[in-house]
Amino acid sequence: MEVFSNNKIPLLFLVLLATLTTLAQGQGTRIGFYQTSCPRVEAIVQSAVAAADRANAGVPPGLVRMFFHDCFVNGCDASILLNGPSTERTAPPNSLLRGFEIIDAAKTELERVCPGVVSCADILAIAARDSVLLAGGIARWAVPLGRRDGLVSRAADTANLPAFNDAVDVQIRKFAEKGLNTQDLVTLSGAHTIGTAACALFSYRLYNFNNTNGPDPSINQAFLPTLRNLCPNGGDGSRRVALDTGSQNRFDNSYYANLRNRRGVLESDQVLWSNPTTQRLVQRFLGVRGLLGLTFNVEFARSMVRMGNIEVKTGTQGEIRRVCSAIN
The missing domain is CATH 1.10.520.10 (Peroxidase; domain 1)
Known part of the structure; x- marks a missing residue:
């Protein structure tokens, strides 16, 4: 640090x-x-x-x-x-x-x-x-x-x-209901630059997407064998896979590069590239020429502060718990 x-x-x-x-x-x-x-x-x-x-x-x-x-x-x-x-x-x-x-x-x-x-x-x-x-x-x-x-x-x-298989319009609605805008959605989704997801959350994209008996066409075909090797059909659904291939422990903007390259693991992530509004924000985080750039770390901090003020209880509302797992 x-x-x-x-x-x-x-x-x-x-x-x-x-x-x-x-x-x-x-x-x-x-x-x-x-x-x-x-x-x-x-x-x-x-x-x-x-x-x-x-x-x-x-x-x-x-x-x-x-x-x-x-x-x-x-x-x-x-x-x-x-x-x-x-x-x-x-x-x-x-x-x-x-x-x-x-x-x-x-x-x-x-x-x-x-x-x-x-x-x-x-x-x-x-x-x-x-x-x-x-x-x-x-x-x-x-x-x-x-x-x-x-x-x-x-x-x-x-x-x-928000769910792992939500469409873009559903994600936008769920964020708006909490007072957050589309930029907050794309920014906070960038938290997936670190961490992993269980195979059970996305293996349907690899083998039987929308009951087609085939993969999600939005997955980069060169990336598909890697995911299938990590999550074999009918295999252990609890096995975990990096959300940001190659940078799972580093907080950076490579998550957005993966979306551009159709290497998003969760459907809810990859669809951010398919929508013109959210794609433009992804491009701004990547510094695409001709677009006003966004600095991921700065915008992430702003969105975290905004999210941290959702429906907060203050003053005499609620309580100060003595232990976090139980009310007083």
């Missing part, structure tokens, strides 16, 4: 910080929320995430995905962390989520240092940011804090999570 000295902070980072500070105003969260009540909060969370990452490189994508799945269901309120019958984490879209123990470890230490102060929702938001840093993303962005923890977690509420 790159660290900047005080006299060498890039101008781009200063502009980003100012922009994100502006975005955070009026959303119920704010930068520096725990400055006096728990000043070590970010250092404690960072330490827990870094320790887990040293043991398992799969930690960063797991925590980013967990944050996404939390925010898209009843807002960013740590409802994904509640454990029990028929809670969100028992639903099929969340069955493979990883990293709950990392949030628990950070919460245990924070309860020792600042009991009853820091919400599990804020811990998850910080952990997602730190995961991007550990994977080589932008040096740092300020996370607006002040969320409170929700009291409800229902598996049924996960039905409208």
Whole structure:
């Protein structure tokens, strides 16, 4: 993780910080929320995430995905962390989520240092940011804090999570319902530059796409044998494959190059290249000549802040949980 000295902070980072500070105003969260009540909060969370990452490189994508799945269901309120019958984490879209123990470890230490102060929702938001840093993303962005923890977690509420086989118009609608635009969709999909997917989520594209007894024609024919070798027909559906071939542990824009080259693994990713609006945004992340470019790391940070303010609970709403897996 790159660290900047005080006299060498890039101008781009200063502009980003100012922009994100502006975005955070009026959303119920704010930068520096725990400055006096728990000043070590970010250092404690960072330490827990870094320790887990040293043991398992799969930690960063797991925590980013967990944050996404939390925010898209009843807002960013740590409802994904509640454990029990028929809670969100028992639903099929969340069955493979990883990293709950990392949030628990950070919460245990924070309860020792600042009991009853820091919400599990804020811990998850910080952990997602730190995961991007550990994977080589932008040096740092300020996370607006002040969320409170929700009291409800229902598996049924996960039905409208963006799915691995959603068409572009469906994805756009689901994001719009959460106050996010099409650029946020393309930007946040870029989180798939790190991590893996189970064969069960895309093997239908390799052998019997839309009941044709053939592969998805949008897959690069030169890439098809690679995927079929990794996911044999009728094989182990739990086997995992890199979402960003050749760069699965590095947070960069190569995910978008794979979409252009028809090497997207999930259908919901590859269809971003088939739609004129989303394709143009993919091209902008790739710096295509003639288009106003977008810097992936900067835009990802902006979209993470926007997503992190979805339907947040603040003030006297919800509670500050003592343990993240159960309401008080």
